[in-house]
Amino acid sequence: MDPRPLVDIAAAIGREAGALVQRMRASAVVSFDTKSTSTDVVTAADRASEQLVRTRLSESRPGEPVLGEEEGGSVLPGLTWVVDPIDGTVNYLYGIPWYSVSIAAQLDGESIAGAVFEPATGRMWTAARGHGAFLDGSPLRVSAATDLSLSLLGYGFAYRPERRQRQAEAWAAMSTRVRDMRRAGAASLDLCSVAAGRLDAYAEHELGRWDWAAGALIAAEAGAVVRLPGTAPELGQEATFAAAPGVADAMYAALAESGFGKV
Secondary structure, three states: OOOHHHHHHHHHHHHHHHHHHHHHHHHHOOOEEEOOOOOOEEEHHHHHHHHHHHHHHHHHOOOOOEEEOOOEOOOOOOEEEEEEEEEOHHHHHHOOOOOEEEEEEEEOOEEEEEEEEOOOOOOEEEEEOOOOEEEOOEEOOOOOOOOHHHOEEEEOOOOOHHHHHHHHHHHHHHOOOOOEEEOOOOHHHHHHHHHHOOOOEEEEEOOOHHHHHHHHHHHHHOOOEEEOOOOOHHHOOOEEEEEOHHHHHHHHHHHHHOOHHHO
């Protein structure tokens, strides 16, 4: 299967959903609900965006299953679409322009095409397995970093307070081992930042498949070393990790030594 036509579909639908998200923001943030904890928010725009994506996918790819953050679903044998209608909802809620619409196509559970659209800026990140990664059509490549102590690390927190406390201790230990750290609040875009060399590495726990399905492919196609949940035992079964090759081994080891796998 040539995945490139699937990228075109994901990008076109992501752009349309992103425009909807932008139009809805003023009303969507007036009233919102919570999910797993009081800090885990969902807005009317999240739901409307996912509904739009599902409708468009049913029109262009009828019969193919969809897994979405808000309406659920399952990854089935064959092709499944994985959708995060707004990744970075807290940023969206507060007017911080770092959120996205993320759409990926997975074949037997592995991403083969993906698009991450930034509604606030109009930037489009894309990748097809075996065909590279791009930002607005320009090829992406990870950083040439080789020194852990001069690396910029992106990270995130879980929603549950008790786990955040343990994570904070691990991140504090990491803070003395790298140049600096960034907590931006949208996993898909953090992974894209690794692809673009804006971050040298990124790690986080408790991501949903919709958080990483497109962004991890974009990072990998740009040359990053990527470990998805279940493939990084020293960092914990729920860990997502991406890094430039020159610092990947050292970063992985430092995270494990800092207790990242025990949080």
